[in-house]
Amino acid sequence: MQTSLKKRLEIIIEMPAVPRLEGVLEKAGVKGWTVLPAKAGRGAAGSWSREGQITDAGRMIWTSCCRKGRVNSRAMGRIAVSTGVSQ
Numbered sequence: 565m566q567t568s569l570k571k572r573l574e575i576i577i578e579m580p581a582v583p584r585l586e587g588v589l590e591k592a593g594v595k596g597w598t599v600l601p602a603k604a605g606r607g608a609a610g611s612w613s614r615e616g617q618i619t620d621a622g623r624m625i626w627t628s629c630c631r632k633g634r635v636n637s638r639a640m641g642r643i644a645v646s647t648g649v650s651q
Contacts, residue, residue, distance in 0.1 A: 570630040575643065576602055577627065579620035588642045589629060597629035 577585060582599060589597055602624040604613040617623050 568632060570632055572628060572630050575627045576605065576607075576624055579623040579625050582625055582627070585627060585643065592631075592642065594629045594631050597627055600626045600628075602626040 575585065586597070601614065604611070604615075605624070606612070612622075612624065614623055
């Protein structure tokens, strides 16, 4: 069995931003990723939960991808701009 080192990138964003994020990941050369619902958490704006959300705007999604080499700052900048997150 052959193994290789990879970097894992995890991003938590609102559901409506997922298509933009997927486009950026593709352009950055990421071959695959997984999108899962995030149940609850805490961030800069405080605690949040999926409970009671009736639209996708408040539903948070956890995206995970792996790639060989490093995730460069240019790719991270694209992700930040496409999802409306400041670095």
